[in-house]
Amino acid sequence: xxxxxxxxxxxxxIAWQNRQDLGVMLVFFVIIxxxxxxxxxxNATVLDPLGVPVIWIAALLAILAGxxxxxxxxxxxxxxxxxxxxxxxxxxxxxxxxxxxWLTAGLPLLIMTPLMxxxxxxxxxxxxxxxIALLIGSMGLTLLGVIGAALAEGARRGTxxxxxxxxxxxxxxxxxxxxxxxxxxxxISPHLMLLGAVFVLLLALAxxxxxxxxxxxxxxxxx
Amino acid sequence: MIMTExxxxxxxxxxxxxxxxxxxxxxxxxxxxxxxLVISNLSHRQSAGDICCLTGPNGAGKSTLLRTxxxxxxxxxxxxxxxxxxxxxGHTDGLSGAISGRENLAGWAKINGFPATENAIDAxxxxxxxNRFADLPARxxxxxxxxxxxxxxxxxxxxxxxxxxxxxxxxxxxxSSRILDEFVQKHATAGGMVLAATHLDFAAAAQPRSxxxxxxxx
Numbered sequence: 001x002x003x004x005x006x007x008x009x010x011x012x013x014i015a016w017q018n019r020q021d022l023g024v025m026l027v028f029f030v031i032i033x034x035x036x037x038x039x040x041x042x043n044a045t046v047l048d049p050l051g052v053p054v055i056w057i058a059a060l061l062a063i064l065a066g067x068x069x070x071x072x073x074x075x076x077x078x079x080x081x082x083x084x085x086x087x088x089x090x091x092x093x094x095x096x097x098x099x100x101x102w103l104t105a106g107l108p109l110l111i112m113t114p115l116m117x118x119x120x121x122x123x124x125x126x127x128x129x130x131x132i133a134l135l136i137g138s139m140g141l142t143l144l145g146v147i148g149a150a151l152a153e154g155a156r157r158g159t160x161x162x163x164x165x166x167x168x169x170x171x172x173x174x175x176x177x178x179x180x181x182x183x184x185x186x187x188i189s190p191h192l193m194l195l196g197a198v199f200v201l202l203l204a205l206a207x208x209x210x211x212x213x214x215x216x217x218x219x220x221x222x223x
Numbered sequence: 224m225i226m227t228e229x230x231x232x233x234x235x236x237x238x239x240x241x242x243x244x245x246x247x248x249x250x251x252x253x254x255x256x257x258x259x260l261v262i263s264n265l266s267h268r269q270s271a272g273d274i275c276c277l278t279g280p281n282g283a284g285k286s287t288l289l290r291t292x293x294x295x296x297x298x299x300x301x302x303x304x305x306x307x308x309x310x311x312x313g314h315t316d317g318l319s320g321a322i323s324g325r326e327n328l329a330g331w332a333k334i335n336g337f338p339a340t341e342n343a344i345d346a347x348x349x350x351x352x353x354n355r356f357a358d359l360p361a362r363x364x365x366x367x368x369x370x371x372x373x374x375x376x377x378x379x380x381x382x383x384x385x386x387x388x389x390x391x392x393x394x395x396x397x398x399s400s401r402i403l404d405e406f407v408q409k410h411a412t413a414g415g416m417v418l419a420a421t422h423l424d425f426a427a428a429a430q431p432r433s434x435x436x437x438x439x440x441x
Contacts, residue, residue: 002336006333007330010322010330014321017322017360073319077316082317084294085335086331
């Protein structure tokens, strides 16, 4: 387990040195949310039910936008070569990447969410289901992004391809996530459980898929 | 196809052959890049304490061979057996520009399970005289300085390990090349193996063996 945590530690150190990226991501999140009311118009009966979906769309875009460089930098630096020879399995490496990416992108978004909920006039009793659903949803989206980033690594000009691959797969998370967030009788709802199921499935599969994608990508396009 | 000690630990079904002496065996290896046969029917044996220089013109497949031994490229035919840990220093130094050389080296030691105490890292850094710039972010360093940080990893590897060095002394100043030569000789004396692709003089005092790749005439 020590190599696994060493990889997370390394990614967090790098993320801290590149912390302006985090600011850009958060501003992106806020701007998307701020643009919706401007486009829809100042009509409270229309805007009120749109609060939760708008937060979800913004979170989805903000999280997935940060993924294009997840593995690219490690490949360019030659770090992936070092990982391949190390005691850290590529699957664990991909999971470590997912965890550090969630800590530096998903978690800050989650912390910003109450502020955004206030801005969108979402009643406070709706915040707990929203935050719990967004917690699970953001972790699921991060795992999806890891798959996409690993697949894109093999394909030249992978970024656009990644969005095409990943956005359709994000649909279940989006559907169950928004429904669970709008549950009016407490936090636990069938939708939240289905959201959790999708997340658990992704947790089991994403590292394996990413590992084999990285392996193939490297052998086809490596130096 | 390729068995290393690391693979052995990762996947239980691969077993290192019983004749697992500390040596490298390459048996009738062929490697394809795209549709081009870069290495054809190459056999090579190297035992503990051997230094071997890989020579040949550009494009002869030197880097390809090193990356294949490192397990980064698949072999089209033939097999490679190596029962000792492998350390690879390639064209890309494996350093993140955002963090310091010291943090890069410590992270590398930890993911390999090598000693990562402050003393061990300090000693490794000073072996290639990198202390003066080891705490700067790696992106501000020169090519040669980055290369020295990458080579400092070698100080942390176990005595028996196989070093795969791709143009290790390209971009190094004379003093660092001398340190590298010394390092390589010491490693060989301690029972390690070195396979280095190089166009420059390399560990000449140790009279290394030479493996020549002619390049393919098509």
